[in-house]
Amino acid sequence: MSGRGLTHGRAVWLMVCVTLMWATAGVVTRHLEHARSFEVTFWRSFFTLVSLVVILPLWQGRAVFAKLRQGGRELWISGVCWSVMFTAFMVALTLTSVANVLVTMALGPLLTALGARIFIGHKLPARTWAAIVVAGLGIGWMYGTQLGEGQLLGTLVALCVPLAGACNWTVVQHAHAKGHDIDLVPAVLIGAAISTLVTLPLAWPFQANAHDLGLLAFLGLFQLAIPCVLSVLCARVLKAPEVALLALLEVIFGIALAWIGAGEEPEPSVLTGGALVIGALVFNELLGLRERRDASRQALTAAR
Structure with missing residues (x-):
């Protein structure tokens, strides 16, 4: 299973399916009967681990385990970042609404750009700075309205996800700049x-019943392990801005599924803040995509 033979159009649709699979976490979590907080995180991570131990050798061969020993410090730092994302995401879902978690997670690309500016020295275009400001206003509005509603803790825990993601991608970019590419799949493992x-x-002590374990096994395999592998395949065909834009569908799908499947209607403040965050991201990525296409056309024209 590789990215060869995967056309751009198929990669787009496959990425849409990936975001839909990611988006099932919230609605599935709302149907758990006894499992709570860290137990939810444990079982999802456990089933993800088991799934990847089976899937990765079939995909990359047994050499994938050798990469764990040869990956170096950056690979393990990336692994720690993934563990923070796995843990904080599920704990946040048990503390606050699905919409709060997903909107907060949508800050990931902008925090990554900011991290790359601070720690690596990447220059940010004016459009990205503007997007960061607008998205910050949206999150600030959302957080401010939750101060007296008891959901602020969950939203703050959710903030750990894009922060860890930004740290992860900054480490990956820094390693790449030094000529040391990191295979993200072993890092997920x-x-x-x-x-x-x-x-x-x-x-401990476990409280999950058979019904809960079935749902958490679904999350480990179909919500995380499989889409993780598929997203890597898509990233080999699609450009980074395209992946970032398509990944935003997780927010829309996740909120819609929780609303339809669990009756969890998002608060108006979350919708307002989310609109600002997603609007800023879409505007930034579309402009970035257009700039790259214009640059490519100019390069082709000059070459002629």
């Missing part, structure tokens, strides 16, 4: 293993 080990003592 490391993240699942760390999350499983860290949350095990916090999840």
Whole structure:
């Protein structure tokens, strides 16, 4: 299974399917009967780990395990970042609404750009600075309205996801700049293993019944492990701005599924803040995509 033979159009539709699979986490979590907080995180990470241990050798061969030993410091830092994302995401879903979590996670691309500016020295265009300001206003509005509603803690926990993601991609970009590419798939495996080990003592004693375990196994395999592998394939065909734009569908799908499937209607403040965040991201990525296309055309014209 590789990205060869995957056309651009098929990659787009495959990425749409990936975002739909990612978006099932919120609605599935709302149908758990007994599992709570860290136990939810433990079981999802455990089933993700088991799934990847089976899937990755079939995909990349047994050499994938050798990469764990040869990946170096950056690979393990990336793995720790993935473990924070896995853990914080599921814990946040048990503390606040699906919409709050997903809108907060949508800050990832902008925080990544900011991290690259601070730690690597990447220059940010004016459009990205403007997007960061607008998205910050949207998140600030959303957070401010939650101060007296008891959901602020969950939203702050959710903020750990894009922060860890920004750290992860900054490490990957820094390693790439030094000529050391990181295979993100083994890093995801490391993240699942760390999350499983860290949350095990916090999840004890277990309360999940067979119904809960079935749902959490679904999350581990179909909501995380499989779409993780598919997204890597898509990223080999699609440009980064295209992936960033398509990934935003997770926010829309996730809120819609939680609303339809669990009756969780988003608050007006979340919709307002989310509109600002997503609008800023879409505007930034579309302009970036157009700039790259214009630059490519100019290069082709000059070459002629």
